[in-house]
Amino acid sequence: MGRKKTQMELIETESARHVAFSKRRSGLFKKASELCTMCAVEVAIIIFSIGGKAFSFGHPNVHFVFNRLRCSENPDASTSSNEAAGQDPILHDLNKTHSDLIENVGLVKKLGKKMRRAIMEKQKPDWFYAPRESLSMEVLYEMKEALEDVQENVRRDKERLLAQA
Template sequence: MSSGRKSLGHQKIEIKKMSSESNLQVTFSRRRSGLFKKVDEFCTLCDAKIALVVFSPSENVFSFGHPNIDTVIDRYLSRIPPQNNDIMQFIEARHKTNVCEINDQLTQINNTLDVEKKLGDELSHLQKEYETQFWWTCSHNRMNWIQLEIFKKALKEFRNLVAQHTDRLVI
C-alpha cells in the first residue's frame, strides 16, 4: 500500500573527489563562498575568533579571519588574550570589511574566469567539429594522407572545369 510519498526524500550521497577539473574549480568557488559566509555568521552569532585558510585545487590561497586572521593566529601562537581597545576594534572592523570586499571581488573574478574557460572549451569543440566536417578548409599541414589525396583530386577536377569554362568563353 502506498503512503503517498512520491520521492525517496533526502538521500545521503557518497562524498568523493570530482573527476572533471572544470567542475571541481566551479564547485570549489561556490563552496568556498558558502563556507566563508557560514564562518562569518558563526563569528557574529557566537562572538568566536576564527582563522580559516583554504588552498584551492589550483593552489590559490584564500583566508578569512575574525576579527582578522593575523590577530587570531597571533593569539593562537602566543596564547595572549585579546585587548579590548576601541581603536583596535575599529581597525579590525575596517580590515574585515576590506577582506570581505576583496573576497567578493575575487569570487566574481573566479566565476567570470570559469565562464570564460567554458566558452573557450566550447569554441575549441566547435572548431574541432568544423574542421572535422569541413576538413578541406583547414591548412594542408593538418591534413592526413587520405585527405590530401582527395583534395588533390578535387583541385584537378576544379582545374579541368575552369579550363572547360574558359574554352567556351573564348569560342
Template sequence: MGRRKIEMKMVKDNSSRQVTFSKRRTGLFKKANELATLCGAEVAIVVFSPGGKPFSFGHPTVDSVSDRFLNQDQEVPNVKARAGSSKNAKVDRLNQQLVDVMKRLQAEKKKAQSLDQKAKKAKGPQNCQTQIDELSLHELEKLKGSLEELRENVKARVCEMEASFSLLLLAQKPIQEADMSVSKKAN
C-alpha cells in the first residue's frame, strides 16, 4: 500500500485517536532516542494521552534534563565530565544496543513479509511455470540433472517390479500344474 500524506487535523473517533496516539508516541520516542544516541544530546519528552495518562522519555533521565532546563541560570556542568561517568556510559551502551535490536527487528519484519509474499505466490497451480521461468541457467541445469536421475530411478523401480511380478507368476504356475497332475491321476 505504501505511505501517504495524512492531513493534520484532530482525529474524531476516540479509538482511532488512541491508536494514532500510541503509534505516534512510539515513533516520537524512537526519534528522541536516536537523537540522543547519535548526537549526544540530552533529551526529555513528556506527553499526555487523550485519556490524560502521562508518558515520558528522557536521556539520560527526564529528571536530570528537566532540572538542567529549570536551572539554566546556574553553572552548566562540563559535558565531557558527564559523558565520562560510568552511569552515562552504561546508558549510552544500552541505548546503542536498543538501536541495534530495533534495526534487526525491522530487518526481520521485512524478511518475514518477503517470505509471506513468496509463499502466497507458490500456492497457485500456474506458479510452477512462473518459478521455472525465474530460474537461472545453472539452476535449470541442476533441475534437469535431478529430473533425469528421477527418471532413471523410476525406470529401475519399474524393472524391479516387473521382475518380482514375473517371479511371482512363475512361482504360482508350478503349483497349479502340480494340482492339475494330481487331479488327473485321481480321475
C-alpha cells in the first residue's frame, strides 16, 4: 500500500485537522533538521496551531537565528547572544564530522560486502572443479590430505553427536 496524493484543501473535521497538523509539523521539523545537518545552515521555524500554541524549531536555536536576522537587517544593532555565535564553528565541525562518519560507515559496508563475496568465491580450492586427470601429483596429494581432514572432522562430529544422545 503506497502513499496517496492528498488534496490541498481545508480538512473539515477538527480532530482530523489536528492529527494532520501534528504529523506535518513533526515532518517539517525533521526536514529542517536534515537540512541543517547536510548543508550546515541555520534555520528557524515558528508554527502557531489553531489553538494559538506556538511550536518552534531552530538550529543552533531560534533566538540565535532571529538575532542574526535582526543584525543583518540593522548592522548597528548589537547581538545579545555572543555565546551562541561562539558555538557556530563547533556545530559546523560536529556536523562535518557526523557527515564524514556516515560516509565512512557506507564505505565500510561496501568493503564488507566485497570481502564476503571474495571469501565465498575462495572457499573451494581450484582443484575442486578441475578434472582429476589434469591434476599434478602434488595437487592430488593436497586433495587427498584435504579429504582426509574432512573425513576426520565428520568422524569427530559423529562421535560427539552419539555421545550427546
